[in-house]
Amino acid sequence: MAVWDDVVGQERVQEQLSAAARDADAHVTAQAAREPVAAASKMTHAWLFTGPPGSGRSTAARAFAAALQCTSPDRALGGAPGCGFCDGCHTTLVGTHADVEVIRTDLLSIGVGQTRELVRRAQLSPAGGRWQVIILEDADRLTEGAGNVLLKAVEEPAPRTVWLLCAPSLEDVLPTIRSRCRHLTLRTPSVAAVADVLIRRDGIEPDVAAAVARATQGHIGRARRLATDERARARRTAVLRLPLRVEDIGGCLRAAQELIDAAADDAKQVAEEIDAKETEDLKVALGAQAGGRMPRGTAGAMKELEDRQKRRKTRTQRDSLDLALTDLTGFYRDVLALQMGSRVALANEDVQDSLDRVAQSSTPERTLRRIEAVVACREALERNVAPLLAVEAMAVALRAG
Numbered sequence: 001m002a003v004w005d006d007v008v009g010q011e012r013v014q015e016q017l018s019a020a021a022r023d024a025d026a027h028v029t030a031q032a033a034r035e036p037v038a039a040a041s042k043m044t045h046a047w048l049f050t051g052p053p054g055s056g057r058s059t060a061a062r063a064f065a066a067a068l069q070c071t072s073p074d075r076a077l078g079g080a081p082g083c084g085f086c087d088g089c090h091t092t093l094v095g096t097h098a099d100v101e102v103i104r105t106d107l108l109s110i111g112v113g114q115t116r117e118l119v120r121r122a123q124l125s126p127a128g129g130r131w132q133v134i135i136l137e138d139a140d141r142l143t144e145g146a147g148n149v150l151l152k153a154v155e156e157p158a159p160r161t162v163w164l165l166c167a168p169s170l171e172d173v174l175p176t177i178r179s180r181c182r183h184l185t186l187r188t189p190s191v192a193a194v195a196d197v198l199i200r201r202d203g204i205e206p207d208v209a210a211a212v213a214r215a216t217q218g219h220i221g222r223a224r225r226l227a228t229d230e231r232a233r234a235r236r237t238a239v240l241r242l243p244l245r246v247e248d249i250g251g252c253l254r255a256a257q258e259l260i261d262a263a264a265d266d267a268k269q270v271a272e273e274i275d276a277k278e279t280e281d282l283k284v285a286l287g288a289q290a291g292g293r294m295p296r297g298t299a300g301a302m303k304e305l306e307d308r309q310k311r312r313k314t315r316t317q318r319d320s321l322d323l324a325l326t327d328l329t330g331f332y333r334d335v336l337a338l339q340m341g342s343r344v345a346l347a348n349e350d351v352q353d354s355l356d357r358v359a360q361s362s363t364p365e366r367t368l369r370r371i372e373a374v375v376a377c378r379e380a381l382e383r384n385v386a387p388l389l390a391v392e393a394m395a396v397a398l399r400a401g
């Protein structure tokens with residue numbers, strides 16, 4: 001069952017996918033032997049994986065894709081497909097299988113052009129003779145036009161094409177599309193399950209694994225980053241100090257500015273890592289001449305790349321801020337738990353002193369209002385309110401009674 005190893009705490013989903021992969025395999029085998037193909041299959045051509053951030057939507061989709069491509073001889077002996085070791089499983093999991101396309105975007109939306117390209121790809125027969133699998137990690141980012149292009153392909157799929165769409169929730173996907181998909185809901189894995197996978201797979205020390213799993217409340221990707229990335233730890237520490245710094249207006253405004261600067265810094269770092277090389281690669285592809293002069297007619301392509309990079313920067317900045325707001329919400333949730341005397345395990349045990357101080361100097365009602373202020377800030381950012389304004393308003397509300 002190796003392909004499912006990284007699918008953490010999703011037993012029901014795993015069972016369904018495993019059954020579908022088994023049916024899909026029977027289908028391929030029967031067709032290859034020119035035998036009649038059984039109907040009423042647990043397999044279908046379009047799937048929609050939803051679940052909160054960090055629940056492992058794309059990991060589950062990728063595991064399913066691997067199981068669909070599994071060619072292990074054990075299958076014939078009644079073993080379920082998805083051994084994790086055969087060529088089909090392995091190349092899918094490392095991202096080099098010719099018949100598995102993973103679309104991940106670092107932009108805020110997926111447009112018509114890119115979707116047309118995908119739909120064209122979906123018409124191809126699988127080179128390996130099994131399934132043509134397309135994983136769309138951010139189906140919630142399809143523009144309406146792109147959704148309509150995709151709809152056609154999902155409605156009338158090529159016989160061996162499988163679409164695996166991922167999105168945070170059903171509501172994030174166009175109704176016409178989601179109604180044609182089989183829906184799977186992933187849940188937030190338990191803190192223990194996340195700690196376990198960090199220890200087992202990433203070799204992280206048990207006490208560190210337990211602490212980061214608790215701090216990120218079951219978000220595997222964030223937990224792993226927190227355990228391995230010094231910078232991510234420093235960010236979190238800074239964010240969790242904020243509730244103690246919003247005592248007067250000056251402190252609020254300074255704290256807000258720092259949050260914004262940190263997000264801008266993250267975006268700048270990503271840009272430095274990727275942009276320069278991307279630009280250089282495109283210049284070479286377009287036939288840059290010695291001295292950096294570009295041939296005629298290439299300005300449009302260069303401009304397009306610049307726009308793309310600008311949009312990516314905006315997105316990185318927004319994601320970074322969003323992470324900070326998640327940590328802040330977690331902090332006040334812990335404060336509320338202390339104030340109510342509830343016995344739940346605290347997410348931010350490591351800053352217990354700060355939690356105690358804030359809990360003792362306020363009331364549960366006030367804490368609830370503070371949580372609402374963080375939520376309102378996130379909503380404002382989603383509506384494209386200028387980030388500094390939204391964060392300043394939040395910081396001031398965190399102070400006011």
Ligand SMILES: [Zn+2]
Nearest residue numbers: 070083086089
């Ligand atoms: Zn396999």
